[in-house]
Amino acid sequence: MAVPFEIPEWLVAQSAPPPLPPVDDHRVEGLVNGFIAGKQDALFDAPDAYYRQQGRDAVDGAPAIAQRLQDLRSATLELARDDGERAALGPRLDAHMDDAMDGIGRHLDAQQQVLQRQIIATRQGLIRRAGELEHDNDDKIVGLAEANASAAQERARLDGVAPGSDADADVLNAARSQILRTAIEQRIANAKGPQALTLHDRMSDALTPADRRALEVPIAATRDDTATDAWLAREAGKDGPPLSDRAESDDSLTDLQRLILQAKIGARESATESHRVATVKGLDDQLAAATKAIATQPSQYRIGTLNALAQAYDAAGEPDKANDTHRLAAAEPLLLPFTQSNVGTQQRRLGDFTGPERATAEAIMNHQTEAFAKDPYAAGTALYPNVGLALPAEDADGRLRQTRMIEARRGTPALTSQDGNDATTSQPEAELIPVNLPSEPQATVPARVEEDLNADSSPSHDAQIAQAAPGDSPPSRGIAPPTEPPFHDPTLEKAFQEFPGKELLLSNGKWVADPNSPTGYVMTPFNDLKDVAAAAERAKAEHPNWNLSRFELATNKETRDELEAVLKANVGQDGTFDYQRRSYPPGKDGLTQLRQFRSISNINVGLFCQQLGLSLGQTLELAGYYAVTHSSNRDFLNPPYLLDPDTQKYIEEGYKIGQKKQFE
Numbered sequence: 236m237a238v239p240f241e242i243p244e245w246l247v248a249q250s251a252p253p254p255l256p257p258v259d260d261h262r263v264e265g266l267v268n269g270f271i272a273g274k275q276d277a278l279f280d281a282p283d284a285y286y287r288q289q290g291r292d293a294v295d296g297a298p299a300i301a302q303r304l305q306d307l308r309s310a311t312l313e314l315a316r317d318d319g320e321r322a323a324l325g326p327r328l329d330a331h332m333d334d335a336m337d338g339i340g341r342h343l344d345a346q347q348q349v350l351q352r353q354i355i356a357t358r359q360g361l362i363r364r365a366g367e368l369e370h371d372n373d374d375k376i377v378g379l380a381e382a383n384a385s386a387a388q389e390r391a392r393l394d395g396v397a398p399g400s401d402a403d404a405d406v407l408n409a410a411r412s413q414i415l416r417t418a419i420e421q422r423i424a425n426a427k428g429p430q431a432l433t434l435h436d437r438m439s440d441a442l443t444p445a446d447r448r449a450l451e452v453p454i455a456a457t458r459d460d461t462a463t464d465a466w467l468a469r470e471a472g473k474d475g476p477p478l479s480d481r482a483e484s485d486d487s488l489t490d491l492q493r494l495i496l497q498a499k500i501g502a503r504e505s506a507t508e509s510h511r512v513a514t515v516k517g518l519d520d521q522l523a524a525a526t527k528a529i530a531t532q533p534s535q536y537r538i539g540t541l542n543a544l545a546q547a548y549d550a551a552g553e554p555d556k557a558n559d560t561h562r563l564a565a566a567e568p569l570l571l572p573f574t575q576s577n578v579g580t581q582q583r584r585l586g587d588f589t590g591p592e593r594a595t596a597e598a599i600m601n602h603q604t605e606a607f608a609k610d611p612y613a614a615g616t617a618l619y620p621n622v623g624l625a626l627p628a629e630d631a632d633g634r635l636r637q638t639r640m641i642e643a644r645r646g647t648p649a650l651t652s653q654d655g656n657d658a659t660t661s662q663p664e665a666e667l668i669p670v671n672l673p674s675e676p677q678a679t680v681p682a683r684v685e686e687d688l689n690a691d692s693s694p695s696h697d698a699q700i701a702q703a704a705p706g707d708s709p710p711s712r713g714i715a716p717p718t719e720p721p722f723h724d725p726t727l728e729k730a731f732q733e734f735p736g737k738e739l740l741l742s743n744g745k746w747v748a749d750p751n752s753p754t755g756y757v758m759t760p761f762n763d764l765k766d767v768a769a770a771a772e773r774a775k776a777e778h779p780n781w782n783l784s785r786f787e788l789a790t791n792k793e794t795r796d797e798l799e800a801v802l803k804a805n806v807g808q809d810g811t812f813d814y815q816r817r818s819y820p821p822g823k824d825g826l827t828q829l830r831q832f833r834s835i836s837n838i839n840v841g842l843f844c845q846q847l848g849l850s851l852g853q854t855l856e857l858a859g860y861y862a863v864t865h866s867s868n869r870d871f872l873n874p875p876y877l878l879d880p881d882t883q884k885y886i887e888e889g890y891k892i893g894q895k896k897q898f899e
Contacts, residue, residue: 258319266320267327270311274335277303286342290353293346297339304335348393355390359383359410366414370421371430380414380441412443416450423453428461462488463495467503514551518544522560526595530602532617533574534804535777541567559591566592574599575619577646607645615641620804620811621818624766633761728819728827736760739835741897747888749834751881759835760814764898767805767812767839771846774801783848802857805843808865812839834885841889842898851890858886 277300278286285293285300308328315321362383369375387410388403396402415438422431435454439447466488470481482488482496522544528536545560563570566588573584573596581600588596606614612634616625622640626633736758738746747757775781778797788795802810809816814832818825844854859876862869870879878886892898 256317256319258323260323262316263320263323263327266311266314266324267331269314270307270328270331273307273311274304274331277307278335278338285339289346290350293342294350297343300339301336304332308332351393352390355386355393358386362386362414363417366417367421370418370425371427373434376414376418376434380411383414384408384410386410408441409443411441412446415442416446419450420453423457428457428464431457432461459489459492459495463492463499466492466496467499511551515548515553515556518547518551518553518556526598527602529570529574530599531606531614533571534617534620536571538567538800539564562591563595566595570595570599574603575644577644579646611641612638615645619644621809623761623763623811624770725821728822731817731827732829732831734760734829734831736831736835737762739764739838741892742899743897747834747838749885752831752834757834757838757885758831760829760832764839764842764892767842768846768893768898770805770811771843774805774847781848783853785853788853801847802843806836806840807861812836812843814839834881837882837885838889838892841886841891842893843889845890845893851887854886854890855883858882 276284278284285296288296311328312321312324315324362379366376366379369379384407387406388398391403391406392398396406415434419431419435422428422434432454435442435450442450466482466485467478470478475481478500479497482493482500485493488496522541525536525540525544541560541564545557545564548554548557548560570592573581576584578600581596585593585596585600603614603618606618613625616622616637619641622637622644626637628634735753737760738754739757739759740746740762741764748755749757752758778801781794781797782791783794783798788798805811806813809818809826813836815829815836816826817829819827822828840858841851841854844857845851849857855876855878859869859878862879862882863877869877871877873880873883876883
């Protein structure tokens with residue numbers, strides 16, 4: 236028989252929950268107040284308070300504020316001392332939480348509409364900007380007008396405008412008109428009057444009354460401006476009375492259009508004259524620069540410059556200056572030799588010139604006077620190419636030799652700079668001892684010196700040669716007067732022909748073999764290969780746009796002519812580095828042949844062309860062409876270049892020296 240189970244009294248008594256401790260209502264109220272303060276700070280007062288956020292910030296920030304309030308509730312409950320306080324505090328906090336979330340929801344709904352309006356406003360701004368940027372695209376403008384109307388309609392829905400209502404139609408029309416007006420105004424602002432008028436007239440009915448009124452004045456002004464521009468374009472090419480007179484008598488123009496035309500005609504004539512005056516002033520400056528170049532750096536002057544300036548003067552409407560400059564262009568063959576004449580010859584020949592030629596001759600003399608007063612050595616080496624390039628101050632002997640050559644060419648006493656120092660800077664003064672030139676002259680300075688063709692000359696065998704007196708200590712610095720024999724003196728030319736020169740020394744310390752030389756080596760008057768290379772580098776710098784390819788030289792006459800002039804001036808017959816010839820008018824072909832320097836002259840050709848950027852094949856082709864057309868030194872049995880074998884050999888040697896940098 237089963238016994239029924241009964242729960243013991245002691246177990247029933249202990250299973251009942253203990254009573255909650257008494258609650259301190261004042262403490263609970265204090266905790267609620269703290270929560271309320273935190274909620275107000277999060278929603279209203281803090282820098283990032285939620286109710287301060289608008290648009291996208293408010294929409295994106297809703298989850299964060301909800302979590303922030305929930306965290307605040309949890310933190311407040313943690314402050315309760317016991318379950319009794321928590322039980323009393325929880326419902327109070329929940330009520331405040333519900334109230335806060337209601338407010339957050341209302342703010343979120345409002346800001347979602349704000350965000351939609353912002354998005355629509357941004358879209359409309361981009362549409363208007365597109366209308367400004369692409370104002371000249373009619374099809375695009377029509378499409379943009381419709382897009383703006385669509386965006387405006389969306390905003391109208393937010394504002395409660397009923398679809399299909401009159402208010403809705405007004406919104407759409409205003410949005411289209413806004414884009415059309417923008418495009419028209421941009422066309423006017425960008426001087427596209429005809430296009431602005433076309434769009435305005437075609438879309439006038441689509442403009443709102445307000446936009447039509449706003450465009451009345453600029454459209455009227457554009458019509459007048461376009462009409463007067465068309466009138467000028469039509470009438471300017473016609474013969475007849477002045478444009479201003481024709482405008483006054485044209486009955487098809489309104490009074491306002493006549494005034495506009497008078498202003499435009501005046502401005503046009505003023506601009507044309509200002510441009511002409513500026514052009515003429517620029518030509519004057521170019522003429523002055525050309526004159527100075529002829530006077531002080533004739534090797535840099537480009538033949539034909541004066542003729543080009545004369546044509547430019549004629550095109551600029553200056554017939555008098557054009558005629559004067561044409562005369563100067565015709566006188567180039569006289570002016571260039573005049574430039575390199577000595578001072579006495581220039582003074583004598585000045586009377587042969589008249590008009591612009593005399594004015595230019597006087598300007599040449601003035602430029603030279605200024606240049607020689609400032610730096611006679613620099614002026615002389617620039618004026619007389621055959622003197623050679625300026626030497627460093629350390630080369631006192633070379634500078635003294637050049638200074639004497641300059642003095643002789645210039646026909647003036649010792650050259651001194653403005654500070655009173657002589658041009659060599661370190662050469663001891665020499666005593667003048669009268670001597671008679673011996674039958675076998677001891678030519679110590681084999682420089683190639685030219686004399687002005689018009690200078691007086693009379694051979695003199697009794698000359699004064701500057702030399703140091705035996706046994707004397709070097710006195711103070713100075714330069715002897717130019718008392719060398721006249722340039723046309725056959726004895727002097729013979730001395731140059733018999734001058735042996737010195738062995739050509741490369742930068743690697745070696746000499747260049749020459750079986751035809753009495754010494755067995757290439758002889759040279761100057762060890763100046765670096766000057767040859769430097770001259771080529773200067774020529775390249777002066778012609779930065781040169782393209783020396785075979786095709787370019789075959790098809791570009793200007794480049795070909797410039798290259799020919801550079802080669803002729805430097806390594807052609809009697810060029811700066813053609814040491815086998817020197818100018819001597821009484822001689823055959825006006826030259827003295829210095830055959831001992833034939834090999835070095837050909838080496839200079841190869842080195843100069845290599846540094847200039849020509850290939851070896853081009854160099855030999857040019858040398859062969861020159862030999863066939865200008866020289867007897869050719870060999871038709873030595874194809875393909877038809878050069879004398881020794882000539883070709885030393886041109887190639889010079890080219891190799893350039894490739895190996897053995898001139899430095």
